[in-house]
Amino acid sequence: MDAMTSLGFTPAVGDTDLTPRQRELLALANELGRTRFAPRAAQWDETATFPFANYEDLRAAGLLALCVPRDQGGGGADYATYMMAAAEIGRFCGATALTWNMHISSTLWTGVLADGIPMTEDERAEHTRRRQRHFARVVDDGAIYAQPFSEGSAAAAGRAPFGTTARKVDGGWIVNGRKIFASLSGAADYYGILCTEDKPGSRPDPRDTLYLAVPASSDGFAISGDWNPLGMRGTVSRNLTFTEVFVPDDEQLMPRGVYHRGAQTWPAMFFTLAPTYLGLANAAYDFTVQYLRGEVPGEPPVRRRMYPTKQIAVAQMRIQLETLRSLFLRAIREARPNPSKDERMRLYAAQYTVMEGANDIARLAIRTCGGQGMMKHLPLERIYRDSRCGSLMLPWTAELVLDRMGREALYEPGERDEA
Numbered sequence: 494m495d496a497m498t499s500l501g502f503t504p505a506v507g508d509t510d511l512t513p514r515q516r517e518l519l520a521l522a523n524e525l526g527r528t529r530f531a532p533r534a535a536q537w538d539e540t541a542t543f544p545f546a547n548y549e550d551l552r553a554a555g556l557l558a559l560c561v562p563r564d565q566g567g568g569g570a571d572y573a574t575y576m577m578a579a580a581e582i583g584r585f586c587g588a589t590a591l592t593w594n595m596h597i598s599s600t601l602w603t604g605v606l607a608d609g610i611p612m613t614e615d616e617r618a619e620h621t622r623r624r625q626r627h628f629a630r631v632v633d634d635g636a637i638y639a640q641p642f643s644e645g646s647a648a649a650a651g652r653a654p655f656g657t658t659a660r661k662v663d664g665g666w667i668v669n670g671r672k673i674f675a676s677l678s679g680a681a682d683y684y685g686i687l688c689t690e691d692k693p694g695s696r697p698d699p700r701d702t703l704y705l706a707v708p709a710s711s712d713g714f715a716i717s718g719d720w721n722p723l724g725m726r727g728t729v730s731r732n733l734t735f736t737e738v739f740v741p742d743d744e745q746l747m748p749r750g751v752y753h754r755g756a757q758t759w760p761a762m763f764f765t766l767a768p769t770y771l772g773l774a775n776a777a778y779d780f781t782v783q784y785l786r787g788e789v790p791g792e793p794p795v796r797r798r799m800y801p802t803k804q805i806a807v808a809q810m811r812i813q814l815e816t817l818r819s820l821f822l823r824a825i826r827e828a829r830p831n832p833s834k835d836e837r838m839r840l841y842a843a844q845y846t847v848m849e850g851a852n853d854i855a856r857l858a859i860r861t862c863g864g865q866g867m868m869k870h871l872p873l874e875r876i877y878r879d880s881r882c883g884s885l886m887l888p889w890t891a892e893l894v895l896d897r898m899g900r901e902a903l904y905e906p907g908e909r910d911e912a
């Protein structure tokens with residue numbers, strides 16, 4: 494076994510410097526993950542149902558309000574601290590970590606991230622007032638937020654305006670449109686959607702993106718479609734439709750025009766899906782070591798560790814895991830508004846490496862453990878399927894990250910080739 498850190502276990506982010514608050518949170522995430530989430534993970538996967546019981550535990554532990562500022566009654570965790578805790582949860586249940594990310598992002602983006610987005614005084618005052626309502630729902634009522642952006646178009650890739658629209662009316666907005674892959678569908682109390690302001694006489698423009706919380710109880714809101722995917726089955730990411738849905742003004746999660754500014758200012762906001770997959774990579778590695786040592790509970794104590802090819806594969810997995818951890822840690826520690834070009838490149842590199850690497854480590858784990866290791870009663874085949882979905886996540890799919898890195902490496906802002 495690995496040498497233990499003073500935490501009593503090696504966290505998914507590795508044996509690294511941690512603040513006392515981070516240590517406390519990682520210990521909590523590990524305890525919940527090991528004793529509650531891991532034993533339940535197969536059940537959500539098999540039935541493709543939402544992990545409600547895990548959300549009860551997250552709520553009771555104060556983890557639904559982790560990123561709500563302390564002076565609003567929340568946990569006050571910063572970006573890096575959240576990212577570390579999410580990786581620890583991903584180690585035990587991918588679907589719980591991924592959906593928790595959608596919920597937490599709704600408080601993180603409107604909280605510490607919004608603090609770093611330029612706003613006018615009026616915008617700041619409006620935002621401060623509105624986010625208090627939304628934080629109070631999470632802190633006092635244990636409300637759950639989803640984050641459905643995807644529409645199956647170029648919008649979630651950041652290349653077109655969202656097709657879902659919001660028309661201004663007295664006291665609020667009328668929303669029309671459709672979202673796909675809405676994780677937490679049927680479980681969330683609010684759906685934090687991105688949509689385009691429908692301005693009479695002007696063409697749809699991504700600068701007019703609105704970020705609105707649509708209450709699940711709204712008239713004209715509906716959930717549809719099957720959910721029977723390869724992996725991350727517990728996320729229950731079905732389709733949403735909005736037909737003339739009235740959303741009150743105070744449900745704006747950011748003032749008009751601020752989301753677009755935020756996306757430009759804070760690229761690290763799109764990196765929050767990665768910790769789930771670092772956790773999955775760690776889980777594949779942990780399982781392989783345990784399995785080859787003949788120490789998986791309930792399995793025959795057959796050792797396979799003496800074969801050189803298996804030792805080499807474990808070494809390769811560990812090298813990859815350390816690469817993932819290093820890039821991940823550096824990216825979360827230097828995340829800030831308006832990063833330098835090198836910082837942005839490292840962020841992309843970290844996203845690509847974690848999302849592709851997690852599935853590669855799981856692939857090696859399956860090959861190395863062999864046929865008996867991929868049986869359904871063991872977690873490895875689920876980890877393999879869950880980890881496959883990471884590099885498909887917009888806006889930073891593996892393809893789009895390569896695209897951005899290549900372009901931004903070769904072109905400075907404003908540079909063009911002669912026609």
Ligand SMILES: Cc1cc2nc3c(=O)[nH]c(=O)nc-3n(C[C@H](O)[C@H](O)[C@H](O)COP(=O)(O)OP(=O)(O)OC[C@H]3O[C@@H](n4cnc5c(N)ncnc54)[C@H](O)[C@@H]3O)c2cc1C
Pocket residue numbers: 595640641642643644645646647648649650652673674675676677724725728730882885886887888890892893896
């Ligand atoms: C388990 C799971 C949970 C999810 N949960 C959520 C969620 O909670 N909220 C949410 O918003 N989304 C969620 N998603 C959706 C995810 O982020 C992607 O939007 C989705 O996987 C894209 O599927 P697609 O078939 O539309 O992809 P694609 O067809 O690959 O992408 C959609 C469009 O993006 C553009 N595009 C894609 N790749 C490129 C490229 N290389 N170059 C140029 N343009 C490109 C194209 O216009 C394309 O038509 C989830 C996905 C999964 C698998």
